[in-house]
Amino acid sequence: MTIKVGVQGALGQMGQEVMKAVIAAPDLSLVGGCDVKAKDSSLMIGSIYVPLSADPRKLLDKTKPDILVDFSLATAVPQTAEIAAKAGVSIVIGTTGLNPQVLSRLEELAKEHRIGIMVAPNFALGAVIMMELAKTAAKYLDWAEIIELHHEKKADAPSGTSIATARGMAAAREKPFESPAGEIEHKSRGEEFYGVPIHSVRLPGLVAHQEVIFGALGQTLTIRHDTTSRESFMPGVLLAIREMASRKGEFIFGLDKLLGF
Numbered sequence: 601m602t603i604k605v606g607v608q609g610a611l612g613q614m615g616q617e618v619m620k621a622v623i624a625a626p627d628l629s630l631v632g633g634c635d636v637k638a639k640d641s642s643l644m645i646g647s648i649y650v651p652l653s654a655d656p657r658k659l660l661d662k663t664k665p666d667i668l669v670d671f672s673l674a675t676a677v678p679q680t681a682e683i684a685a686k687a688g689v690s691i692v693i694g695t696t697g698l699n700p701q702v703l704s705r706l707e708e709l710a711k712e713h714r715i716g717i718m719v720a721p722n723f724a725l726g727a728v729i730m731m732e733l734a735k736t737a738a739k740y741l742d743w744a745e746i747i748e749l750h751h752e753k754k755a756d757a758p759s760g761t762s763i764a765t766a767r768g769m770a771a772a773r774e775k776p777f778e779s780p781a782g783e784i785e786h787k788s789r790g791e792e793f794y795g796v797p798i799h800s801v802r803l804p805g806l807v808a809h810q811e812v813i814f815g816a817l818g819q820t821l822t823i824r825h826d827t828t829s830r831e832s833f834m835p836g837v838l839l840a841i842r843e844m845a846s847r848k849g850e851f852i853f854g855l856d857k858l859l860g861f
């Protein structure tokens with residue numbers, strides 16, 4: 601059976617990449633795109649006309665997708681999710697910067713409306729493996745810091761990936777990480793999440809990169825992941841679409857849950 605897919609944030613860098621990937625997948629059908637910048641019209645991708653709207657309600661009424669994929673802006677996600685949930689449409693969310701209250705509401709929506717909702721801060725397989733390796737290292741090494749580096753147009757800081765990495769690392773340990781007393785008070789020492797300082801770099805020329813650096817007596821361990829093209833996210837996004845179409849009532853945070861880690 602073909603899974604019908606709509607894309608929120610369709611005119612953005614990720615939205616455009618997702619639409620191309622969905623069109624290329626034989627078991628998926630791209631039914632439309634939505635973006636605050638869009639006029640009610642259509643967009644030609646290759647030889648396909650894709651209906652566009654600025655209003656997610658209109659898009660869902662007109663095109664009736666099974667899944668809505670959202671790569672937009674954190675402030676847009678709560679309203680989009682309420683609209684999709686009421687229409688019985690499952691959601692795959694890659695948008696980062698969602699606060700814990702929004703995540704809790706998404707979990708409620710999945711149950712209330714018997715839809716699948718997945719939120720993943722990073723759909724690149726290598727980034728998910730980096731996070732898993734960081735959890736392992738965190739069990740044994742008592743000092744850690746994260747440097748995340750992204751393109752200059754990124755709306756949020758620190759990245760969703762770095763916050764999720766820090767949370768996973770802290771949860772894997774039985775005690776807090778060590779830190780130099782008082783040092784974190786200095787602005788240039790980053791912002792602490794779950795006891796791990798995170799430093800954010802924003803520069804043109806970058807896509808998405810992260811280093812997790814551990815320290816111990818006489819040694820350091822660096823785990824680094826580099827995204828050099830947004831195509832890296834597409835296998836993970838397509839996997840999430842295929843899975844969430846049938847996971848009614850489930851809320852899942854993180855691609856690792858679908859990869860059996």
Ligand SMILES: NC(=O)c1ccc[n+]([C@@H]2O[C@H](COP(=O)([O-])OP(=O)(O)OC[C@H]3O[C@@H](n4cnc5c(N)ncnc54)[C@H](O)[C@@H]3O)[C@@H](O)[C@H]2O)c1
Pocket residue numbers: 608609610611612613614615634635636637671672673674675676693694695696697720721722723724756833
């Ligand atoms: N999970 C992942 O693997 C992953 C990968 C890359 C990016 N991201 C995240 O995806 C999001 C989008 O990234 P991007 O690089 O494509 O950004 P972008 O700025 O290129 O695209 C965002 C799009 O969303 C649209 N938008 C903004 N507000 C909207 C609203 N209220 N309603 C509808 N559309 C709206 C914008 O017009 C824009 O076209 C960011 O949060 C980013 O951090 C996640």
Ligand SMILES: O=C(O)C1=N[C@H](C(=O)O)CCC1
Pocket residue numbers: 696721722750754755758759760761762807808
């Ligand atoms: O380009 C972005 O923006 C990305 N954001 C994600 C994050 O915040 O972790 C993942 C990688 C790309």
